[in-house]
Amino acid sequence: MPSHQPVAGMSAIDPEFMDQPSAMAGTSEPNRNSKYDPKKPHITEQPITRANWYKHVNWLNCFFILGIPMMGCVAAFWTPLRLPTAIWAVVFYFWTGLGITAGYHRLWAHKSYSARTPLKLFLALVGGGAVEGSIRWWSRDHRAHHRYTDTNKDPYSVRKGLMYSHIGWMVMKQNPKRIGRTDISDLNEDPVVVWQHKNYLSVVAFMGLIFPTLVAGLGWGDWMGGFIYAGILRIFFVQQATFCVNSLAHWIGEQPFDDRNSPRDHVITAFVTLGEGYHNFHHEFPSDYRNAIQWHQYDPTKWCIWVWSKLGLAYNLKQFRSNEIEKGRVQQLQKKLDQKRSKLDWGIPLDQLPVIEWEDYVEQAKNGRGLIAVAGVVHDITDFIAEHPGGKAIIKSGLGKDATAMFNGGVYMHSNAAHNLLSTMRVGVIRGGCEVEIWKRAQRENKDVNYVKDDAGNKIIRAGNQITKVEQPMVSASAA
Ligand SMILES: [Zn+2]
Numbered sequence: 001m002p003s004h005q006p007v008a009g010m011s012a013i014d015p016e017f018m019d020q021p022s023a024m025a026g027t028s029e030p031n032r033n034s035k036y037d038p039k040k041p042h043i044t045e046q047p048i049t050r051a052n053w054y055k056h057v058n059w060l061n062c063f064f065i066l067g068i069p070m071m072g073c074v075a076a077f078w079t080p081l082r083l084p085t086a087i088w089a090v091v092f093y094f095w096t097g098l099g100i101t102a103g104y105h106r107l108w109a110h111k112s113y114s115a116r117t118p119l120k121l122f123l124a125l126v127g128g129g130a131v132e133g134s135i136r137w138w139s140r141d142h143r144a145h146h147r148y149t150d151t152n153k154d155p156y157s158v159r160k161g162l163m164y165s166h167i168g169w170m171v172m173k174q175n176p177k178r179i180g181r182t183d184i185s186d187l188n189e190d191p192v193v194v195w196q197h198k199n200y201l202s203v204v205a206f207m208g209l210i211f212p213t214l215v216a217g218l219g220w221g222d223w224m225g226g227f228i229y230a231g232i233l234r235i236f237f238v239q240q241a242t243f244c245v246n247s248l249a250h251w252i253g254e255q256p257f258d259d260r261n262s263p264r265d266h267v268i269t270a271f272v273t274l275g276e277g278y279h280n281f282h283h284e285f286p287s288d289y290r291n292a293i294q295w296h297q298y299d300p301t302k303w304c305i306w307v308w309s310k311l312g313l314a315y316n317l318k319q320f321r322s323n324e325i326e327k328g329r330v331q332q333l334q335k336k337l338d339q340k341r342s343k344l345d346w347g348i349p350l351d352q353l354p355v356i357e358w359e360d361y362v363e364q365a366k367n368g369r370g371l372i373a374v375a376g377v378v379h380d381i382t383d384f385i386a387e388h389p390g391g392k393a394i395i396k397s398g399l400g401k402d403a404t405a406m407f408n409g410g411v412y413m414h415s416n417a418a419h420n421l422l423s424t425m426r427v428g429v430i431r432g433g434c435e436v437e438i439w440k441r442a443q444r445e446n447k448d449v450n451y452v453k454d455d456a457g458n459k460i461i462r463a464g465n466q467i468t469k470v471e472q473p474m475v476s477a478s479a480a
């Protein structure tokens with residue numbers, strides 16, 4: 001519920017929105033405010049100071065989101081909670097919560113399934129009982145939230161802080177011009193949405209307070225309990241739970257599909273929000289009627305939609321193909337893998353190594369530097385000779401020579417790990433030598449393999465693809 005959102009039965013539409021383009025504003029908007037001048041600077045354009053802070057506060061929303069629940073808590077002290085009322089309050093909590101999650105959110109904001117009129121009416125009524133504004137209005141903001149996630153045009157961007165995304169955006173005034181525009185022409189054509197929007201005051205008063213009171217009063221004579229527990233306090237809990245989708249679901253949990261934006265998956269958020277907690281998935285696949293895709297994950301909203309479809313009340317349930325979902329998951333895994341790889345020492349990149357003449361290499365090795373050439377790449381193994389698992393004598397016999405064949409099976413077929421380790425010791429490349437030709441050609445021939453790069457442009461060296469690994473060099477040479 002943004003600042004311009006009507007709360008608890010107040011004006012069904014904020015007059016500040018009256019300068020929206022035609023797709024936003026219907027032809028029969030109630031409650032136009034003649035005092036609103038879109039050309040006048042909005043209060044949010046001035047910094048908050050000691051003198052003007054109270055002008056920044058949305059007192060109406062404060063009263064309905066915080067003031068009334070506080071009064072409800074106080075009244076609860078004098079109102080004993082009876083068991084049938086407690087059960088009714090919980091049941092009605094689920095109904096009104098579903099009105100938001102299955103109705104406002106998945107049906108109207110995202111069109112993730114279609115519903116027959118009786119179901120639509122039910123959802124519009126119980127959703128109204130959650131006191132979070134009209135469907136039209138709520139969906140408009142929610143579409144802006146998806147389209148402009150984490151930006152200044154996102155009405156409840158978590159980048160402005162956890163408390164801001166939870167409640168701050170409602171208790172502080174918002175500049176309506178800041179919020180990103182979205183197309184809601186489909187909602188303006190939905191008779192249930194239009195009816196609920198026009199009669200929002202009556203829907204909210206009846207479904208929010210009168211109906212729960214009537215049920216408890218006529219049912220078991222607990223009028224006051226029905227009003228306080230199933231009415232006021234239940235509204236408070238449904239509101240706080242739903243607000244968690246904007247705050248908690250953008251704050252705690254995993255990001256299995258994309259970590260460039262804030263939405264996250266977490267079971268706690270799912271429990272609090274009737275299954276809306278798999279929010280990283282939801283932002284990636286918003287028109288999927290599911291938020292949780294595993295059978296064991298908690299998504300009662302999805303279960304209800306599925307049951308309604310079996311009863312013929314809902315149809316055209318949309319699902320992304322698992323191929324598309326898995327692609328997203330693999331890409332994110334790949335990104336994490338690339339980040340891990342980039343932290344490892346893969347040796348100086350070949351193109352950054354100095355080119356050494358063969359004679360210079362032999363000369364330096366003769367003068368005591370522990371140089372060894374494998375596949376045209378020179379390695380300084382001075383500090384490694386003593387540690388060589390195959391013994392000092394063998395490794396020393398390769399110094400100053402071309403050890404390609406020795407390393408690649410002539411003496412011992414070295415492991416992938418050995419090639420990896422060797423690459424960290426490389427210091428130069430030999431100009432024009434036979435082995436250099438081999439690796440250059442091997443690189444050309446295996447272009448796809450050797451030049452694979454990750455997101456950050458780092459070369460990926462697959463196991464067995466190190467430059468020093470020469471597969472059957474004689475065959476390659478004869479084939480040339
Ligand atoms: Zn979100």
Ligand SMILES: [Zn+2]
Nearest residue numbers: 142146282286
């Ligand atoms: Zn959504």
